[in-house]
Amino acid sequence: MPFTTSRSAVVAASTLSVLLLGTAGVHAEEPAHAGGATPDISVAEVMRHLDALQRISDAHNGNRAHGTAGYQASVDYVREKLDAAGYRTSLQEFEFGGKKSWNLIADWPRGGKSGKVLMVGAHLDSVDTSPGINDNGSSVGAILETALTVSARKASPSQHLRFAFWGTEEETYIGSTHYVNTLPPAELSRITAYLNFDMIGSPNAGYFVYDQSPEVARHFQGYFDAKGIPTEPATALNGRSDHEPFLAKGVPVGGIFTGSAEIKTPEQAAKWGGTAGEAMDKCYHQACDTPANIDKHTLDVNADAIAAMVWKLGVRK
Template structure:
């Protein structure tokens, strides 16, 4: 089918889908609580993708039989679950490529929450972490949407991209051939590329603030600090969407960069070793997956889709000022600070100033943490509470209405007892 026909039919499909939600339930009313995604189910999808690669020359690369078999596998699951699926064809390097696009019935067709992962591998291996992990996780999330018979406020769309490993070919083709009016309907694109790395980190894209904060809220609820994703920035399928002006976000567990000592202290694993030693190699098999990272990231995907598509949470608004540079906190030593410069805010700070604190520490009961206003006023946030628990990842609300908003604000942290150490991982002020 020609692309123009696909776009035209997609518009008709979306019109039909918008009226397909049962009239007896309000949008977002059903299954508003995000599900716990079964990591066993996600791993079964990975086992199936491994079997496909094994039966097709050891890979699932663009133009190879293993890729088309992967496409057929994903599409069959989606068709059976009630999705409207489209295979979008393109040609690259003389071979036919495929994107799988899946729309869930219902939701506002003018507000589309879209999630995607590339389905292809490199030719040198089966690509189970890169990127079977992202593909399997969004597949299981899509199936969870179907099982819940979710009735979202916004329209939900999933995509599996072809030929990402050759330069984001499939996602570029989709974005470049989507009419501007259709692109404008995508309220957010979420990308998941490598989320089960064997020596994992927990990285969040820092593009759209609402999407970023949604993921950070999920991990803050687990007490797990995150870092801003920099290793693959612009190297995955969110880039064409971002370049077209679509809000983007996503998760990543690391590729061939080396995990630092600070990151190993924060997340566990092995310092001085890459996040994925089998990156783009034949050993990127089902043995190359960290189950815990895969489980957490899969649940984070469902959390984001449910919240962003059903309107069950109110995203942060206003101006955000953030410092993500690490600041070491000496053991039983002097206080240290992390600073943000607030500008462009009229008048005084609000009575509900949001203060985001992300401190990695092995014993938070040692810590005294304060917010210091530009005039030197001190607002205590944490005073040696929490006992033997580690890390302090929390958002505080401070009545700072007597303070002028603009100026340098500081987060001050001091370790008041011996043995345990840590560092400020991030500090953020949100002005409503």
């Protein structure tokens, strides 16, 4: 395996330097490296996170909504995985409707010497009528697995990587708005792009790319072009997810989306498969939005797209 080989070689070289130079100016830190080839995210691992979120919902009145113990248990689940992987995690508390909530922010401690920040986010809450597995466990699982892959590779990325799991999106992106509005302007200006994911495993899927920031969109577009998958602009999501507060502050945004209650047209069914005349997610905001509501092929393609963009924009560049 190239990754293991090159790392062993570098470690051997630095050991030699220590022997030659003694302790003067030589640190025992592992050397920086680019993070290896673009990873292939395991959809089975992503599904394990979705099954865990479903169990949390089952144990908490069938949802993981704002202000509930089910939401707190969702935060605990994701945070524990990130802490174990070496992330610096923090909870940003805010209040909505008289109830407390939290954004979970995870910073990767290595790399980022450029002073630039790539941010990747997904909302972690569900509505109170649904376990919220496509909306939005699908994206939570995919960005969590991408974050865990950064850790497994011991990547030292070019940009600082920050993953955000937002609270209270379902009440019109309250958590992400709070984050953006309380971030010092100097910090905000370091964010080169915010990548948002909200529903990426829809059972009657379309392939939609955010088109607000062409400099980010072209990278996603290139990914799907290379796979021979036609896309459309994600206009159904405009004004409806956590990228909005970033966009309002002038941060470039990007993302992908596979459809919610929109009805698939015959033209869309012809190019993407699936069923014309039916919703792209017929369980949108309903109790049937369980792991059984996920199209695993769609989730696989989109989880790989997310990792590819994180590697392209933040890890390697």
